Amino acid sequence: MKLSKITALLMVPVLALSLAACSAPKSDANNTASGDTQIAELIAQKPSSAEEATELFQQLLQKENEIFASDSALWEKVFLAANKDVPMIEDGKNYGDFLLDTIESAKDQFTADEFKTLKAGAQQVKEIEEKLTALEKEFPGCGSTPGEGESVDASTAGMTNGKSEAAKFPSFKGKDLDGNDVNSDELFSKNKVTVMNFWFTTCKPCVGELGDLEELNKELVAKSGQVVGVNSFTLDGNKDEVADAKDVLSKKGVTYKNIWFKSDSEAGKFTSNLYSFPTTYVIDQNGNIVGEPIMGGINSAEQREALNKLIDQALA
Amino acid sequence: MFKAIKPVAQVALLIVGMAMVCFGVMRGEADAVLAKAIRLCLECIGIG
Amino acid sequence: MDKRINTVSHLLARFRGLIQAAATLATNIHLPNFAKGGIYQGAGKAVCVPGLNCYSCPAASGACPIGSFQSVVGSSKFSFSYYVTGTLILIGVLLGRFVCGFLCPFGWLQELLHKIPGKKLSTKKLKPLTYIKYAVLLFAVVLLPVLVVNDVGMGDPFFCKYICPQGVLEGAIPLSIMNTGIRFALGKLFTWKLAILIAVVVLSVLFYRPFCKWICPLGAFYALMNKVSLLGIQVDQCKCVSCGKCAKVCQMDVDVTRTPDHAECIRCGKCVGACPVDAISFRYGLGVTGNSTAQSAQARENK
Numbered sequence: 130m131k132l133s134k135i136t137a138l139l140m141v142p143v144l145a146l147s148l149a150a151c152s153a154p155k156s157d158a159n160n161t162a163s164g165d166t167q168i169a170e171l172i173a174q175k176p177s178s179a180e181e182a183t184e185l186f187q188q189l190l191q192k193e194n195e196i197f198a199s200d201s202a203l204w205e206k207v208f209l210a211a212n213k214d215v216p217m218i219e220d221g222k223n224y225g226d227f228l229l230d231t232i233e234s235a236k237d238q239f240t241a242d243e244f245k246t247l248k249a250g251a252q253q254v255k256e257i258e259e260k261l262t263a264l265e266k267e268f269p270g271c272g273s274t275p276g277e278g279e280s281v282d283a284s285t286a287g288m289t290n291g292k293s294e295a296a297k298f299p300s301f302k303g304k305d306l307d308g309n310d311v312n313s314d315e316l317f318s319k320n321k322v323t324v325m326n327f328w329f330t331t332c333k334p335c336v337g338e339l340g341d342l343e344e345l346n347k348e349l350v351a352k353s354g355q356v357v358g359v360n361s362f363t364l365d366g367n368k369d370e371v372a373d374a375k376d377v378l379s380k381k382g383v384t385y386k387n388i389w390f391k392s393d394s395e396a397g398k399f400t401s402n403l404y405s406f407p408t409t410y411v412i413d414q415n416g417n418i419v420g421e422p423i424m425g426g427i428n429s430a431e432q433r434e435a436l437n438k439l440i441d442q443a444l445a
Numbered sequence: 446m447f448k449a450i451k452p453v454a455q456v457a458l459l460i461v462g463m464a465m466v467c468f469g470v471m472r473g474e475a476d477a478v479l480a481k482a483i484r485l486c487l488e489c490i491g492i493g
Numbered sequence: 494m495d496k497r498i499n500t501v502s503h504l505l506a507r508f509r510g511l512i513q514a515a516a517t518l519a520t521n522i523h524l525p526n527f528a529k530g531g532i533y534q535g536a537g538k539a540v541c542v543p544g545l546n547c548y549s550c551p552a553a554s555g556a557c558p559i560g561s562f563q564s565v566v567g568s569s570k571f572s573f574s575y576y577v578t579g580t581l582i583l584i585g586v587l588l589g590r591f592v593c594g595f596l597c598p599f600g601w602l603q604e605l606l607h608k609i610p611g612k613k614l615s616t617k618k619l620k621p622l623t624y625i626k627y628a629v630l631l632f633a634v635v636l637l638p639v640l641v642v643n644d645v646g647m648g649d650p651f652f653c654k655y656i657c658p659q660g661v662l663e664g665a666i667p668l669s670i671m672n673t674g675i676r677f678a679l680g681k682l683f684t685w686k687l688a689i690l691i692a693v694v695v696l697s698v699l700f701y702r703p704f705c706k707w708i709c710p711l712g713a714f715y716a717l718m719n720k721v722s723l724l725g726i727q728v729d730q731c732k733c734v735s736c737g738k739c740a741k742v743c744q745m746d747v748d749v750t751r752t753p754d755h756a757e758c759i760r761c762g763k764c765v766g767a768c769p770v771d772a773i774s775f776r777y778g779l780g781v782t783g784n785s786t787a788q789s790a791q792a793r794e795n796k
Contacts, residue, residue, distance in 0.1 A: 331480060331568045333647045334487050362480075380645050404532050405485040405675065425492040425678035432678060452780030454721050455586055462582035469576025474565050475539045478576065481564035482538035482548040482556040485675075489549045489560060489653040489660035490668060491683030492675070
């Protein structure tokens with residue numbers, strides 16, 4: 130884990146250097162070539178553990194962003210030309226194919242050279258995406274590192290478009306605080322969007338936002354969505370903790386569902402690994418986590434806006 | 446005068462200190478401290 | 494016997510920098526967490542460390558006593574923390590403000606900053622400001638978290654939330670570098686606390702340990718305990734030649750010959766090293782009084 134972070138950090142200057150070299154006109158033959166072989170090497174790798182897979186995943190993502198960043202102005206044109214009616218990422222459709230199609234359809238906007246660069250780039254993206262999909266299949270969850278899952282490169286490369294290699298929220302079988310069974314597959318699939326709020330009883334910022342979450346839940350019900358709370362103290366259904374949590378919830382007038390699951394389940398481990406509370410995840414109908422989780426209360430204007438964006442993204 | 450009081454006060458405070466720690470642990474304060482300390486304190490870092 | 498104790502005192506004073514570094518490392522031992530962007534979540538966090546050391550620091554191995562106190566009294570279940578107060582009384586009786594001089598990471602930081610060459614200002618005339626820290630302790634740490642509560646009975650950790658610069662330095666800065674979610678969430682409160690941190694850093698270059706002297710509630714508690722601490726500084730009035738070098742060298746504005754158990758004395762031992770006749774030494778034990786005037790004077794007269 131540590132190694133991967135350090136490599137990621139080390140790669141930033143490398144990336145910056147290679148970008149600087151690439152932007153110099155007509156002198157990029159060597160660099161692109163070495164970039165190509167690096168990508169090929171990465172794609173050829175066969176990780177043996179989930180951690181290695183995660184690392185490789187991040188590296189590949191970085192390479193992909195590198196491709197976009199190396200000719201950002203040009204790619205910007207491609208994104209603009211993209212057909213807005215067709216959803217960017219359909220199920221099972223490769224993002225590289227999508228780019229290739231877009232480039233093809235907007236052919237007349239580019240010079241022959243530009244067209245060639247774009248084609249080559251999109252081809253590489255396609256290969257990377259294929260590998261990413263394979264990785265995700267072999268090691269589910271390797272595309273996300275919850276809680277610390279930021280990829281430095283994505284933000285530094287200034288990529289705003291949703292390169293959302295979807296990460297599944299760990300499935301669970303649990304109970305709500307009244308003892309009714311809750312099943313994650315059912316829960317997620319019946320809602321167009323599920324907002325999962327992680328909190329604990331003695332956390333003041335968490336308790337402070339419960340009212341806002343209640344409001345949000347009312348808004349979401351109209352859009353066939355739902356807010357679900359997970360109190361990390363109540364994992365395994367400890368009776369006293371459940372009673373305490375219910376007490377706080379009733380005082381704050383919360384009516385939306387609060388649930389618990391076993392702490393040794395995948396979702397339980399996921400919760401235990403969170404160290405920042407409150408944290409709010411947005412989950413789409415397919416059970417995928419949308420974007421980055423919101424850390425801290427959602428009661429500030431900026432945070433609320435960020436959350437709304439994620440919700441809209443899930444509904445789209 | 447003062448010299449006689451000081452060691453008495455020191456011993457008394459040591460005993461009181463230990464008693465308070467034990468009492469605090471018994472009524473679950475150590476768990477409360479742990480629960481706070483293993484999670485990010487949003488107020489401390491300027492978010493809360 | 495005096496000779497031996499003096500040697501220990503001198504050694505302590507001489508290797509203080511090393512001890513400070515070691516203490517800072519010991520209370521922040523989980524260094525890999527800086528790269529991971531997470532915090533240590535083990536059982537060690539149930540125990541309070543002696544110094545001001547934010548538990549939201551990725552590397553922190555224990556809990557900050559001031560933060561712990563506020564979080565316990567701020568919870569709806571308790572309105573006073575026997576556990577943390579007891580711990581502080583124990584540390585206070587055993588070491589007193591020795592903690593400030595030798596074990597506190599934030600004290601060490603201020604000292605290192607003070608080593609930056611430049612204009613240095615004396616704090617002698619600013620003595621009234623030293624009483625601010627008692628107000629901080631009383632209000633921001635003890636009273637407000639209990640009294641100002643929300644509808645569920647929970648209070649804010651006022652000191653942590655509005656004053657403490659250590660949380661920004663150890664917690665917010667390293668975590669926000671590694672974590673986009675946290676970086677995004679930082680708001681006005683962070684800006685305010687960052688301003689405090691910058692002010693403390695700048696003042697530390699100009700003044701010696703401004704935060705310890707004026708603001709720190711932990712220092713205030715240990716200052717009260719300094720009077721009854723087992724660890725003290727003793728001046729042998731027999732040997733003392735009243736040259737005044739100890740008072741001159743003291744950066745906490747204490748005249749150790751007059752008030753060896755002064756609340757502001759952080760037991761740094763600069764006076765021990767400065768004394769030309771080795772009259773000043775660390776002492777440890779029950780009933781140690783600061784100066785041996787009476788006995789020694791009598792002893793001298795009897796001779």
